[in-house]
Amino acid sequence: MSTPQDLGAALAAAVASRSAPQMAMQLPLALPTDTKIALLKQMFQSMQEPNKFEAGQLIKWKPGMQVRPYPLGGDPAIIVRVLDHPVYDGTADAGSPSFKEALDLQVGCLGPQGQFFIFHLPSFRFEPF
Known part of the structure; x- marks a missing residue:
């Protein structure tokens, strides 16, 4: 195996x-x-495999779990906030990998010119950095 x-x-x-x-x-x-x-x-x-995340913790995509462009694969991101109640992706296309996905983290990462982006993302796709 x-x-x-x-x-x-x-x-x-x-x-x-x-x-x-x-x-x-x-x-x-x-x-x-x-x-x-x-x-x-x-x-x-x-x-x-659940992870207990907290604000300020560095995270990265789990292997094979990146379905969004940011944070860039392999780059660290930082948890800005763990949401008590997830928001749900409103993507209208049921064929999208993010359709109705529970977004329970606010994650900060660096953009292409070093700007600080914040995204709502699902915790199950991440692991500690």
Whole structure:
């Protein structure tokens, strides 16, 4: 069985091999089916692992969980506030990965010119930095 590091490396290599037009068209990853199954199981398990976050804590995307452009993958972000009651993404497209997602964190990160952005994001997609 593959380790999480092996699967992460396979995913990173497959994503890195894509050109910008392929990324824009969202072509499927060229991975063997058994690797895709292992990745799906690993990501599902990762979603089930809760983290107790608090304001001021540094976080990053969990592997394979980034579905939004910011914070940039691998970069640290900081929790501005943990919401007592999540807000829900109002994306109208049910085919979107963020459709009706519970957004229970306010997360600060650096923008392209170093500006401080704050986003509402779902905690299950993050882990401590």
